[in-house]
Structure formats: C-alpha cells, structure tokens
Amino acid sequence: MVTQTKSDMLLYVGLVHYPVYNKNYDVIASAVTTLDIHDISRVARTYNAKSFFIITPLSDQKKLVQRVINHWTKGYGASYNPDRKEAIELVQLADSLEDAKEQIRRKEGVSPICIATDASESTGKIIGFDKARDIVIKGIPVLIFFGTAWGLHRQVLEEADYVLEPIYGPTEYNHLSVRAAAAIILDRLVGR
C-alpha cells in the first residue's frame, strides 16, 4: 500500500488569494473558501507536505482562517474529528507569497524553489510533471502554489522559478476546481 517514504521531502503548499484575477481580469484579493482549507489541507497531509499556507493580505479573511484553525485544532472539532485536526494543523497564514517564502526560509535555512500552477500555458518557465517531481523529491524546500478565482496574476507566474504544465485528461477541457487540481497535482508529483 505505502510504496515510498520520501522522508526527506520538504514540500510546502500555498493557496494564493492575492494577486489573482476576477472574471474580467481585474486584479483582486479573493475571499477565502473554507472548504478549500479543509480539502487542500487533507491533500497536503496525505502527500506529506510540511505546511499549507493560506495566502491573503486581508485581515478579516485571516481572522476567518484562524477561526477555522482554532475550531479544528483546539476547539470542539479537535475531539470530534481527530483526522481533520491532523490536516488543519498544517495550515499557516501568510500575508503574501514573499511572506510564505520567508517563513520557509527561516525554518529551512534556505529559500524554497517556487513552482506556480496555472490552467493555461501562457506565461513563465513551464515544466512538466516529471521534472517537477524530480525537484520535489530532491529534499530541497519547494513551495508549490495555486491561484484562486480566475487564476494567478501574470507577474506571479513570471517571477516563479517554474510554472507547472496544466492538467489534461483525454479531452481539451481544463476547468477543474482548485481543490481538484491541487489533489491531482500532489498525487502526480508525490503519489507514486
């Protein structure tokens, strides 16, 4: 069942709420979706990530995230559902991508390799899943991050070390939810 240990892996996951686009390609700070916290933290826990950063500069949104964290790690939820606790314990807040990178640097002593994800293939240094997998299992800190709303700002993609190729099945359709995309990507990178 468990085929790999990958105990050296220093994988961090981020969910970016700013800067992202809305439907009209205005740059916005998106609202946090609490189900993203639950679904992606469980994916992060399954694939042995060190932390899952919720990235937002908005203080009311950070308060919301902190309330979710408290409920499931210290409040009633912690005893009601210990599996959920184990996942939510990975959640950390960051004001910005820079802040997330700095938190990783302070912990690991070295800045992470930053891998952005995007459903298009238009901007940045695109890499395939095989190459990304090689980077992730190397044992160096890696931050893989996902956009919300209509996707990561172009500048974020340009500044990332790499942009992961989009997910395709046997069709041209690539409009997955970020929850589904994060699950598939972590599985492709770490799952086998």
Next chain:
Amino acid sequence: MVTQTKSDMLLYVGLVHYPVYNKNYDVIASAVTTLDIHDISRVARTYNAKSFFIITPLSDQKKLVQRVINHWTKGYGASYNPDRKEAIELVQLADSLEDAKEQIRRKEGVSPICIATDASESTGKIIGFDKARDIVIKGIPVLIFFGTAWGLHRQVLEEADYVLEPIYGPTEYNHLSVRAAAAIILDRLVGR
C-alpha cells in the same frame, strides 16, 4: 498536451448519498453538497465521462440538484459560465445505484461493470489501479462510484463487481474529501 483520445471509453461516475454511514455507523441518506456537483462534474468532464449520477432517493434533494442543473445549463449560469455548463450537463439524477445501472443499461444496451471506491480495504473484491484502468479503457460501460458522509454501506461494497484499492500518498493518512478522491482516482485511471 493531450496524449490520449480514449474515444471508446464508456465511463460513468456516481456519487452515492444512500445507503451510506454516518459517524456512528448508522445507515443514512446524506444531504447533497452542491460543491460536490460542481467539482466532480468538472472532473468527470475533464476525464471524458459520459454522465455523472447524483444518487439519492430523497425528493427534496433531487429538487435541489435539479435546480443547480437548471441554473447552470439553462438559467443565468449557462451564459455567465459556459465551461461550467459543459460540466453540469453531465449531471443526471438516479434514485438508487440500481436505477443508475438501469439508466446505463438502457443507453448502452448492456449493464455496466460496477467499481466501488472506499477509503478502507475491508470488504468486497479489491482491485488495484492498474487492473481498474484496464477495465475502464476497454470500451465497455463502467460505473465508478463514490460514497458520501462516512462511506458506502458494506452491502454496496459486497455487491459491486470490484472495489478499488484506497488512495495512499507516502503517508498512512487516507482521509481525503470525496471531491479530492474522485479527482485523483479519475486522473489515475484515465489521466495518463
């Protein structure tokens, strides 16, 4: 990017709301989560499924699902977000697993092979992802289905033709949301 056509595939996806367990292992009919409809229909569309059955005997829950279908395929949502329309068009209602199988049989002329999914490995005829993949790409009708709440009733697992092995990453943790599990499983079976 698109590496396979798999045009012969006759894959159907189901989300079962009855009979499933609650936290105390009572048999219940779970409530429909609208986000499941959105996330899993997009996964189904990505991986070229023919239909995505929401399986529930409860008439109020069926009405809710029908409202979501109407909004995104005929109402304002259809013009607001055509990609969502394309996914939600796959959604169909079924009263029971038997009903879903019968709908497939009427359409395809033959009953589907039924593959259940479960996070444990305790009941039924367990198969691995490789074997399941072989079945799915054979061009015969296949219904792969997922439980909600605390999982599919034991009898459903026993009656299925196969039960797919659980998803593991490099850890022992296997408490994914059904949205994440469906995404990973379809990707493992059809994505590459």
